[in-house]
Amino acid sequence: MSDLLERLRGRGWRMTAQRRVVAEVLDGDHVHLTADEVHARAVERLPEISRATVYNTLGELVTLGEVLEVSTDRRAKRYDPNAHRPHHHLVCARCGAIRDVHPTGDPLGDLPATERFGFTISDVEVTYRGVCPNCVSA
Amino acid sequence: MSDLLERLRGRGWRMTAQRRVVAEVLDGDHVHLTADEVHARAVERLPEISRATVYNTLGELVTLGEVLEVSTDRRAKRYDPNAHRPHHHLVCARCGAIRDVHPTGDPLGDLPATERFGFTISDVEVTYRGVCPNCVSA
């Protein structure tokens, strides 16, 4: 994650204790925290950090392209630090667990021109839904 | 839409003025209204209808499989009456316009076993994002 901090500093991002903590909380694979979860973990390290700052910082990281917003459920947005490796998501319908997945195939190529309605398409998002091993056996 | 009303009645769905209005509002192709939009249109025909009833009715239609819930943006859920023909969605990033699309290809088959993490997958949701012709020229 020091990578991320370095990159951000190099891009002129003003470094503060709050921003550092938010970036650190987002480190790792298969991390998909909600803003509130990020806030909760950030508070453990920096008790005074406010909700608004967490929202602001997450929004900035998304704008900078360092973090992706993911909406796998219909509740809170989740934040995925794995922004530099394109991937899709697999979600457990019971417990909400999320895994990053890398399907073969080309969904964009699968959409014929007649089905594009004149849109200029820039992105495809694929969400697989199912039940995870834990929930199946439970 | 009388089809839908007939089907519902046949399934023992108690018919009320409110439910009829909600079902009628949802009629058509490329219809993807939010609960609030459904409520607004329902109020035009039945001024006393309450928000709670619209939410309840939409929830029931989803449970019955007559309407799909769609989350194309991160704001409100949208309701898609075209539940009997499988399809995906194409969304304009600027104005939010939504079209139903039918890609070729098999996204489920494109996910290798090694990428399934033991999940039992039941559904795939694909959302194409881009800019619609209106917004491009504007």
Next chain:
DNA sequence: GACTTGACTTAGACAATGTCCATTGTAGGA
């Protein structure tokens, strides 16, 4: 047609998530 009953509807309180703003604080350059 009137009665009955359980399902439906209502209004409003409440909850969860997110945004905005005025004020206060501070990182980093001069």
Next chain:
DNA sequence: TCCTACAATGGACATTGTCTAAGTCAAGTC
């Protein structure tokens, strides 16, 4: 060290959705 622009704070507000208690009504029965 001092300045200044940018960041953080906290609390009000907005949006979307859920819940509940009380009233209302659709549809079956007589």
